[in-house]
Amino acid sequence: MTAVIETSKLSKWYGNVLGLSDVSLEIEPGVTGLLGPNGAGKSTFLKLITGQIKPSIGAVRIFNQKVRRNQALFSRIGFCPEHDSFYEEMTGWVFLTSLLKLQGFSSAEIRLRAEKALDIVELSADKDRLIRAYSRGMRQRLKFAQAIAHDPEIIILDEPLSGLDPLGKRKLIRLIRTYKEEGRTVIVSSHVLPEIEALTRSIILIHQGKVFAKGDIHYIRDLIETHPHMVSIRCSDPRGLAGLLLGEGCVLKLHFGADGRSVLVETNNRDRFFGLLLSRIVQSRMDIEEITSPDDNLQAVFDYLVGK
Amino acid sequence: MTIREKGYAHWEGQLRERRFPWTPITWLGIRLAFKKKYFKFIIFSSLVPAVVFLVGIYISERIEDFQSMFRGNRQLLEVNPAYFKTYLCGDFLLFMMVMILVVSGAGLISDDLKHNSLQLYFARPLSKRDYLLGKANVIVFFLLLLTLIPGLVFIIFKLLFAGNFQFLASYPWLPLSVIGYSLFVTGFFCAYTLLLSSLSKNRRYVSILIFTVYLFSDILFGFFYENYKNPAFALISLKANLQQVGSWFFRLKPAYAFPWYWSLLILLAFGIAAALVLNKKVRGVEVVK
Amino acid sequence: MTPSPPAGIRSFLGSVRRVFTVFFRQGRKARRTRFFFLFSFLPVAVSLVIKFNQVFSEKPGREGGYLFSNLIMLFYLQMIILIVALFYGTSVCSEEVEGKTLPYLITRPVPRAAVVLGKYAAYTAVMIGMVTLGLVFSFLVLNLDRLRDPSLYSLLGRYLGVLVLGMIAYGAFFSFLGSSFKRSIFFGLLFSFGWENVIQYFPGSTQRLAIAHYLKSFLPAAPPGRFSFLTFRLEPTSPGLAFLMLIAITAAFLALACLFFSKKEYNLED
Numbered sequence: 001m002t003a004v005i006e007t008s009k010l011s012k013w014y015g016n017v018l019g020l021s022d023v024s025l026e027i028e029p030g031v032t033g034l035l036g037p038n039g040a041g042k043s044t045f046l047k048l049i050t051g052q053i054k055p056s057i058g059a060v061r062i063f064n065q066k067v068r069r070n071q072a073l074f075s076r077i078g079f080c081p082e083h084d085s086f087y088e089e090m091t092g093w094v095f096l097t098s099l100l101k102l103q104g105f106s107s108a109e110i111r112l113r114a115e116k117a118l119d120i121v122e123l124s125a126d127k128d129r130l131i132r133a134y135s136r137g138m139r140q141r142l143k144f145a146q147a148i149a150h151d152p153e154i155i156i157l158d159e160p161l162s163g164l165d166p167l168g169k170r171k172l173i174r175l176i177r178t179y180k181e182e183g184r185t186v187i188v189s190s191h192v193l194p195e196i197e198a199l200t201r202s203i204i205l206i207h208q209g210k211v212f213a214k215g216d217i218h219y220i221r222d223l224i225e226t227h228p229h230m231v232s233i234r235c236s237d238p239r240g241l242a243g244l245l246l247g248e249g250c251v252l253k254l255h256f257g258a259d260g261r262s263v264l265v266e267t268n269n270r271d272r273f274f275g276l277l278l279s280r281i282v283q284s285r286m287d288i289e290e291i292t293s294p295d296d297n298l299q300a301v302f303d304y305l306v307g308k
Numbered sequence: 309m310t311i312r313e314k315g316y317a318h319w320e321g322q323l324r325e326r327r328f329p330w331t332p333i334t335w336l337g338i339r340l341a342f343k344k345k346y347f348k349f350i351i352f353s354s355l356v357p358a359v360v361f362l363v364g365i366y367i368s369e370r371i372e373d374f375q376s377m378f379r380g381n382r383q384l385l386e387v388n389p390a391y392f393k394t395y396l397c398g399d400f401l402l403f404m405m406v407m408i409l410v411v412s413g414a415g416l417i418s419d420d421l422k423h424n425s426l427q428l429y430f431a432r433p434l435s436k437r438d439y440l441l442g443k444a445n446v447i448v449f450f451l452l453l454l455t456l457i458p459g460l461v462f463i464i465f466k467l468l469f470a471g472n473f474q475f476l477a478s479y480p481w482l483p484l485s486v487i488g489y490s491l492f493v494t495g496f497f498c499a500y501t502l503l504l505s506s507l508s509k510n511r512r513y514v515s516i517l518i519f520t521v522y523l524f525s526d527i528l529f530g531f532f533y534e535n536y537k538n539p540a541f542a543l544i545s546l547k548a549n550l551q552q553v554g555s556w557f558f559r560l561k562p563a564y565a566f567p568w569y570w571s572l573l574i575l576l577a578f579g580i581a582a583a584l585v586l587n588k589k590v591r592g593v594e595v596v597k
Numbered sequence: 598m599t600p601s602p603p604a605g606i607r608s609f610l611g612s613v614r615r616v617f618t619v620f621f622r623q624g625r626k627a628r629r630t631r632f633f634f635l636f637s638f639l640p641v642a643v644s645l646v647i648k649f650n651q652v653f654s655e656k657p658g659r660e661g662g663y664l665f666s667n668l669i670m671l672f673y674l675q676m677i678i679l680i681v682a683l684f685y686g687t688s689v690c691s692e693e694v695e696g697k698t699l700p701y702l703i704t705r706p707v708p709r710a711a712v713v714l715g716k717y718a719a720y721t722a723v724m725i726g727m728v729t730l731g732l733v734f735s736f737l738v739l740n741l742d743r744l745r746d747p748s749l750y751s752l753l754g755r756y757l758g759v760l761v762l763g764m765i766a767y768g769a770f771f772s773f774l775g776s777s778f779k780r781s782i783f784f785g786l787l788f789s790f791g792w793e794n795v796i797q798y799f800p801g802s803t804q805r806l807a808i809a810h811y812l813k814s815f816l817p818a819a820p821p822g823r824f825s826f827l828t829f830r831l832e833p834t835s836p837g838l839a840f841l842m843l844i845a846i847t848a849a850f851l852a853l854a855c856l857f858f859s860k861k862e863y864n865l866e867d
Contacts, residue, residue, distance in 0.1 A: 053862045071706045079704040085697035098619040102705040515782045520680050531668050
């Protein structure tokens with residue numbers, strides 16, 4: 001798939017403070033999660049790719065065009081900033097239509113697009129209220145609305161789920177997933193791991209201004225050799241199962257669950273272990289209730305790489 | 309699972325309340341003001357007249373050595389209550405005090421309104437009075453630095469240069485006048501600044517308000533006085549009112565031909581209005597209609 | 598047939614127009630506009646007081662035209678337009694930075710220079726509307742007994758022209774201040790009530806370093822009186838040259854404002 005966003009040796013210093021260091025990557029269409037703790041450089045990265053700030057070193061290209069001083073590109077990009085800032089004396093409707101006006105649409109089209117966007121974020125009933133009177137969640141939804149109202153091909157969202165209630169988060173996550181199906185490029189920045197996990201498997205992990213990892217969560221997990229994979233098996237005879245597995249070279253450690261009904265296996269070769277496990281289960285005709293990988297998730301990837 | 313099992317432990321210490329709960333607010337305001345690069349320049353510029361007047365006190369004790377400079381104009385350097393009034397009620401000092409208010413005072417309450425910080429303040433054991441006192445004391449610090457401190461320094465240096473207490477014997481009430489007027493003008497400007505700062509969340513807007521209201525009142529007085537030649541129009545001017553009250557403090561004839569207490573009433577009314585508005589504006593919950 | 602401007606310029610002007618439309622509307626409806634509107638109308642209140650006093654007083658008092666030229670007009674020129682232009686001019690850039698709404702503008706297909714020019718034009722239009730209305734009312738009130746004199750209206754036109762030029766020039770300068778300095782209000786006040794006043798005491802070419810000099814060059818010379826100090830030692834520039842200088846000052850500071858706004862990286866953190 002052709003990369004939509006390309007960065008080459010992208011670096012940014014704020015005085016003596018390193019904001020971003022030597023980031024070279026390509027982002028394809030789909031949903032990409034930008035993950036990192038606070039102060040990692042996520043917002044700096046997003047500001048660089050949206051041309052809000054100039055890189056100290058390196059370059060950014062979107063659709064194979066340079067971003068800085070190429071304002072025409074922004075008709076194809078939608079950006080949802082992190083700050084909870086608005087023109088407070090405007091109503092939601094005026095805010096949205098004003099920004100659509102800046103996009104260059106005709107009055108009729110502005111009206112249509114604004115209504116559609118407000119409908120999507122469920123703010124139609126409150127569109128004539130002053131933004132000052134909006135709740136935190138409504139403000140967040142309005143920010144999202146202004147990012148999508150002009151139907152951009154690239155949507156860049158900086159902490160879009162912050163301030164939303166669980167139902168609002170679920171709706172927004174579902175919406176972002178539909179953009180992936182439409183072939184758009186969505187970059188979502190967050191430090192809340194379950195949110196990113198719910199959105200996508202493709203992540204860029206940033207920490208201390210550097211890219212620690214990029215790609216599929218599970219693929220990254222497999223690459224982390226220093227932390228063995230964990231597999232939890234819940235069955236009727238965990239000690240019997242443990243006995244069958246103990247002699248295998250790929251099994252490093254075995255723990256038994258506190259309830260006495262599960263065994264936790266640490267393995268350095270997950271694929272080989274699963275093959276082995278299945279054969280042992282079939283041979284012993286053991287009743288298995290559940291097989292899970294407690295650390296085959298983003299939290300584990302994050303913890304292992306960031307070194308919490 | 310009990311709290312103890314989760315690792316929480318009840319604190320066995322004694323909760324001691326700070327004697328002056330407003331002090332952290334004041335120190336923060338002062339530190340923030342000094343962090344601005346040019347603020348130190350403004351403060352030092354404001355102290356230039358104090359240095360000039362101090363030199364004047366020195367020269368007044370060595371008048372024979374400076375005879376040639378002041379031929380026929382010795383009364384210029386006579387250090388008396390009028391000398392103190394000229395410094396403390398001078399146009400330049402009052403102007404610089406307003407500039408200091410613009411820089412350090414405009415954001416005192418307006419920034420808190422902008423960032424919704426009042427809820428954070430009042431979620432602490434802090435009363436409205438403490439909050440306002442803390443904010444006001446930021447202004448008190450800077451304005452007393454320009455009024456009370458130089459005023460008392462003038463008296464001390466006058467006594468030192470004279471080598472006797474003759475000056476104090478002639479004007480025993482002068483230290484009280486300096487203290488009284490300094491506190492009065494500082495108190496007025498505290499009310500003035502906090503009132504205007506509470507009117508808007510936009511600090512730039514408040515900065516302009518602080519400057520404009522002060523300047524405009526004086527210009528308006530000038531216009532009406534030019535047209536009607538009635539000194540009572542000086543009641544419109546904040547500066548003129550402060551100078552009228554200053555005249556009373558230093559037991560001098562007021563510049564304008566009307567009783568000094570009219571000016572005092574105007575300024576007190578301003579203070580009462582400030583108290584009423586601040587009481588309404590400063591609260592932990594913002595009601596948005 | 599006149600050739601149409603290149604597509605780039607048309608697109609740029611279109612962006613300016615769009616920004617103008619959005620911020621003219623916002624500027625008109627903003628709460629602060631109500632305050633500045635009332636502020637601009639204070640001289641009208643003063644004029645009404647003076648007029649009522651003239652009508653009901655036994656003493657004839659000064660003639661309305663004199664009062665307007667030497668008090669009201671100079672009050673507008675040396676106070677009102679400075680304060681209004683200072684606020685609106687610095688707001689062009691500063692309000693976006695302080696309000697953290699800058700990302701909404703710079704992530705639109707609108708050149709940054711167009712944002713500056715569009716906002717400047719919008720706020721200048723709002724200012725001109727407010728202040729000229731006040732000036733016209735003050736003028737009419739104080740010259741109520743001379744309204745049938747046609748020469749009065751050419752004088753009014755001149756005064757309006759001076760005010761409009763003043764707001765355009767000061768607005769451009771303060772837009773530049775707002776784009777380049779964090780504490781633009783403070784420097785603006787120093788300029789307006791420090792530099793612009795003090796420099797006019799100086800004779801010769803030094804006076805020409807103040808915008809007020811060029812504005813006052815359009816006005817009739819004031820007779821001596823308490824407020825003749827407001828004109829100081831005016832050695833006026835010819836009106837044609839003064840007009841060109843004001844336009845040049847406006848263009849220069851607007852260009853600088855556009856340049857700064859385009860190049861500078863604004864820190865939105867407090």
